[in-house]
Amino acid sequence: MNILLRSAKIIDSNSKYHNKKMDILIKNGIITDIAKSIDLPSTFKEIRLKNLHVSNGWFDTSVSLGEPGFEERENIDHGLEVAARSGFTKIGLNPNTKPCIDNKSAVEFLIQKSASSPVNLYPIANLTQGAAGVEMAELFDMKNSGAIAFGDYNKSIDNANLLKIALLYAQNFNAVVLSFPQDSGIGTHGLVNESENTTRLGLNSIPNLSEELQVSRDLALLEYAGGKLHIPTISTAKAVQLIKDAKKKGLDVSCSVAAHHLFLTDEEIQSFDTNFKVTPPLRSQKDRKALVKGIKDGTIDMIVSDHNPIDIENKNVEFANGAYGTIGLETLFGSAVSELNLEDLIHCITEKPCQRFEIPVSTIDKNEKADLTLFNPDIAYTFHTDDILSKSKNSAFVGKELKGKAYGIYANKKLILN
Structure with missing residues (x-):
């Protein structure tokens, strides 16, 4: 046209x-x-x-759609239309599917399925087979088929040696490895942030320590092995500082923050509305302010929606039984621009994610x-x-x-x- x-x-x-x-x-x-x-x-x-x-086309690097396996939540065709109407010309599609995106055929299916859309879909493939965290998936084949990075969406890599080997191996073809920032041994049954507010509500918690231990470990592995590490959706003030220090050391690390962590705090949990049940959990006002500051000083590279459609049967239930996740494509810009300078925001959803994942970006x-x-x-x-x-x-x-x-x-x- x-x-x-x-x-x-x-x-x-x-x-x-x-x-x-x-x-x-x-x-x-x-x-x-x-x-x-x-x-x-x-x-x-x-x-x-x-x-x-008008800006260069926005790029959201953390989007789940459901297809294949959870089409009742969202399918690729409609999900890409939502992305377009929300302002995104590019999305990084999480391997939040069944079957998993752990082989070249699965990656090629996603690319072919989205070929006619004005929105470019870039698959993020699973790091491990079946997202089980045991055996590494076919990273090289999937990179050649179009995967832009590798990680098990919202699942931490508990085996430190596995992450070390992945960082070493991925250097052979210049790939980015993702590691979700949550130690699964701390706050295993947690539902919300650990704070005075949530303790009064009697809900099991996920302390900041869970994120900070995982980030510290992953950065130590990166320093030892080399490679490219991306830490998605960080949520605590100390995680920001750890990554800032790692960048000063010269480590090749990037990170993102979800828009809802920039806009909301754990005060929302008082309503027991499962739409506020996300992972990482909504944190304190102090953490929220540190995340905003982390964008302004360049520590945080990307802002994402962490768009995760969940059907009503898994949300309209008791808080303890509700699935984690919120949709966010429609609200990423409207929430983030309220907290940030417009130019900083545009950098974090255009140039910075494109550079990290080696996606061409043009100039107007x-x-x-x-x-x-x-x-x-x-x-x-x-x-x-x-x-x-x-x-x-x-x-x-x-x-x-x-x-x-x-x-x-x-x-x-x-x-x-x-």
């Missing part, structure tokens, strides 16, 4: 048009002109939107490929159930005041608008 974007404020610090309001002409997926005013060609569609901002300039997100960062609204686009409705943000919303995307020569 050929389009003309009218009066779009460009947010791209690598572009000479950064922070300028310009018309953008796109023909056959290529930006052919950028100027203060462009005459509308007869065969082009004109796009005028209130307070239109003439003759460049158009991979764009269209959004309004200033619109304030209350997020309601009716705003949920996903098949599953387990959102921790229902009733929350948010600021900023995506209009849609232009990617792979296709325009998707809400």
